Amino acid sequence: MAERVQVLGLREPMQLNFVNALLRPRAHLGLRTSRTFSTVSVNFPRRTVPKSCLASEVTSSPLRDSWFYRRCYSVVAQRKPAILHSLEPRFFSANAFHAAARASQLPVVAPPAVGRWLLFSSVMVFAVIVVGGVTRLTESGLSITEWKPITGIIPPMNVEDWSAEFEKYKATPEFKLLNHSITLDEFKNIFYMEWGHRVLGRLVGITFVVPLVYFGLRKKLTKSMPTQLTGMALLIGVQGFLGWYMVKSGLENSIMDTPGAVPRVSQYRLAAHLGTAVVLYAWMFGTGIAVMKDWKYASGEPWSGSRTMTWQNVLSNPAVKRFSRLSKGLSVLVFLTALSGAFVAGLDAGLLYNEFPLMGGRLAPPMDELFSSAYAKNADGSDIWWRNIFENPTTVQFDHRVLAMTTYLSTCLLFAYSRRPAIRALLPPLARTTVTVAFAMANVQVSLGLATLLYLVPVPVAAAHQAGSIALLSTVLYLLVSLRRPSLAAQMWRKAGTQAKSSGL
Numbered sequence: 001m002a003e004r005v006q007v008l009g010l011r012e013p014m015q016l017n018f019v020n021a022l023l024r025p026r027a028h029l030g031l032r033t034s035r036t037f038s039t040v041s042v043n044f045p046r047r048t049v050p051k052s053c054l055a056s057e058v059t060s061s062p063l064r065d066s067w068f069y070r071r072c073y074s075v076v077a078q079r080k081p082a083i084l085h086s087l088e089p090r091f092f093s094a095n096a097f098h099a100a101a102r103a104s105q106l107p108v109v110a111p112p113a114v115g116r117w118l119l120f121s122s123v124m125v126f127a128v129i130v131v132g133g134v135t136r137l138t139e140s141g142l143s144i145t146e147w148k149p150i151t152g153i154i155p156p157m158n159v160e161d162w163s164a165e166f167e168k169y170k171a172t173p174e175f176k177l178l179n180h181s182i183t184l185d186e187f188k189n190i191f192y193m194e195w196g197h198r199v200l201g202r203l204v205g206i207t208f209v210v211p212l213v214y215f216g217l218r219k220k221l222t223k224s225m226p227t228q229l230t231g232m233a234l235l236i237g238v239q240g241f242l243g244w245y246m247v248k249s250g251l252e253n254s255i256m257d258t259p260g261a262v263p264r265v266s267q268y269r270l271a272a273h274l275g276t277a278v279v280l281y282a283w284m285f286g287t288g289i290a291v292m293k294d295w296k297y298a299s300g301e302p303w304s305g306s307r308t309m310t311w312q313n314v315l316s317n318p319a320v321k322r323f324s325r326l327s328k329g330l331s332v333l334v335f336l337t338a339l340s341g342a343f344v345a346g347l348d349a350g351l352l353y354n355e356f357p358l359m360g361g362r363l364a365p366p367m368d369e370l371f372s373s374a375y376a377k378n379a380d381g382s383d384i385w386w387r388n389i390f391e392n393p394t395t396v397q398f399d400h401r402v403l404a405m406t407t408y409l410s411t412c413l414l415f416a417y418s419r420r421p422a423i424r425a426l427l428p429p430l431a432r433t434t435v436t437v438a439f440a441m442a443n444v445q446v447s448l449g450l451a452t453l454l455y456l457v458p459v460p461v462a463a464a465h466q467a468g469s470i471a472l473l474s475t476v477l478y479l480l481v482s483l484r485r486p487s488l489a490a491q492m493w494r495k496a497g498t499q500a501k502s503s504g505l
Contacts, residue, residue, distance in 0.1 A: 106496060107489040109298050110215075110222050110291045117211045118288030121232075124204045125281040126470055129274070131197045133466040136345055137459045140193035141265065142174045145251060147244040153202060155195050165191065173255045174263040201243065205236045222489055228287060235280050242273045267346025267390065274342040278335060281470060282477055289481045297486040298493035304428035304482050311485050320426050323417065324483045327435075330410050331476045337403040338469040344400050349393035350457045356450055359398065370395045408446050411472075415439035430482040438475040445472050 135141050145168045146152070156162045166187050169175055175182065212229050215221055221229070246269035255261045297303055303311045314320055344350050353359040364370070375391050376384040388395045417423060418435045427435075448465040455461060486494070 106492050108219065108222050109294060109487075109489045109493055110225060111220055112292060112295050114215055114220055114225075115288045115291035115295065117215070118284050118291065121204065121208050122281050122284035122288060124200070124207060125277060125284060126467075128197065128200050128204060129277050129281065129470060130463060130467045131200055132274075132277070133345075134459065134463050135193050135197045136270075137457070137462055138190065138193055139174075139178075140190035141197075141247055142172060142250045142263065143169055143187065143190040143194045144198070144247075145169060145172060147247075149202075149240065153199055155192070162188065172251055172263070173253060174250065176256070177261075177263055198243070201240055205233075205240070208236060209233055222487065225287075228283075232280060232283055235276060235283070239273070239276050239280060242269065242276055246270055246273045262348075264348070265346065267343045267396075270346040271339055271342035275339050278338055278470065278473070282335075282473060285474060286477050286481060289478060290484060290487075293481060293484070294487045294490040298490040298497075300494060300497055303486065305430040305433075306428040309428050314426065314428060315483065315485055317426055319423055320483070323414075323423065323427065323431075324480070326414055326417070327476060327479050327483065330407070330414055330438075331473065331480065333403070333407045333410055334469065334473045334476055337400070337407045338466075338473065340396070340400045340403050341466065341469065343390060343396045347391070347393040347396055349397040349400070350453060350462070352393055352397055354453055354456055356401075356453060359401075364398060365394050370398060404446070404449055408442050411439055411442040428482065431479060434475060434479040434482055438472065438479060441468070441472045441475050444468060 144152075144165075156165050162184060166184055169187060169191075212233060216226060246265045249266040249269050250264055255263055303309070304314075315324075353365075357363070359365050370392070371384055371388045372392060373381060373384060375387045376382075377387065389399060390396070415435055415438070418427060418432060424432060445465070445468040448461060448468050452458070452462045452465045
């Protein structure tokens with residue numbers, strides 16, 4: 001009858017031929033596995049075994065998914081019973097358990113759960129950005145006149161509560177100048193839009209801070225990650241404050257004294273609110289992708305999808321360095337274009353010059369319209385340039401057009417550069433694929449932008465255009481991560497696994 005020997009602990013030295021028989025039953029003893037057999041467990045005192053050599057410890061390291069964890073299986077003897085000989089010290093340098101024992105001396109590599117949590121958090125921030133865009137497009141942002149971080153999560157629950165909120169809204173300039181005929185039911189629609197945006201922002205904070213504390217206590221974070229993640233948590237708080245600071249600018253009664261003024265939030269505060277959200281998203285997304293890539297690399301998987309290229313050779317090549325710099329420049333362009341879109345939204349500049357590529361039958365409006373003296377507030381007119389750039393709707397739209405076309409052409413040029421045979425041969429497969437996706441997303445984003453302009457800013461199309469800017473930024477960030485060197489901890493883990501594999505069998 002076949003016998004199954006489960007090695008649960010190690011006490012005495014053993015000849016290396018038994019190790020080979022243990023890990024290669026077919027090659028050495030003609031062993032095979034079977035589904036029907038009797039088992040004889042061989043138990044050894046646990047105290048004699050280093051803790052990190054036990055299977056329960058192996059499963060907590062990135063080596064769990066590598067070659068030697070899958071090789072640690074039970075052995076069923078077909079003919080000869082296994083004879084336990086003394087274990088020599090060299091056994092620990094030739095198998096998986098020794099590698100796991102040394103793992104305690106290696107730096108921490110954040111597990112995939114940390115990466116998935118960061119990517120989920122980035123998706124939540126992405127949703128907040130999109131919902132915030134819809135809130136702005138539907139002019140719902142000024143419906144809630146107070147900022148209550150804790151109690152504000154509960155909406156009005158009865159008629160009295162709704163009446164109280166409606167009375168507060170009636171005191172705002174937006175109601176007096178634009179929505180003086182609005183009904184309670186119509187108010188509820190815009191109230192719930194803004195309330196949903198705020199609640200989603202609170203959920204981002206909760207779903208980020210709670211796992212952060214958990215992973216920190218379980219020591220699942222690399223040495224540098226606590227500082228980064230704490231910075232993200234603080235940025236979430238700053239983001240919430242900027243949101244209220246922005247809304248407050250639209251509730252000021254001073255606008256009632258300005259002839260022809262339209263109640264709206266400050267475009268500067270809107271740009272700051274959106275800009276910090278985009279930075280937070282990019283930070284979470286990039287860090288999450290990097291964590292996933294480091295874990296895979298530490299587990300022995302190919303770097304950036306290539307089994308023949310090494311990151312040392314690729315990243316040290318001058319042509320790849322230039323490609324990486326161009327990719328970083330493109331990411332900055334995408335961010336600036338998205339930020340300029342906040343000024344377009346804040347000034348309703350998308351409702352002007354609804355044609356393309358011309359503006360009023362010209363490539364650019366007249367200079368006296370682009371830099372109108374009406375926007376200068378200093379007596380000497382020294383602020384005419386920057387005030388028109390940020391406060392003149394015509395100039396703001398023109399700037400956004402220029403930035404958008406510059407970003408699109410830059411993406412096209414980067415894609416064409418990556419298709420050159422000499423560059424294509426140097427780039428890893430993942431980078432080649434990602435730059436193609438970025439080019440495709442740039443075309444989609446330009447199409448959405450043109451539709452938003454030509455059809456007078458319809459809400460669904462405009463919201464998709466804002467989401468498209470974040471999607472385009474995501475592809476460029478992924479491209480940068482695909483050209484990133486693995487972390488030092490991941491390199492050390494991979495080296496330890498490679499050494500254990502080469503010295504094992």
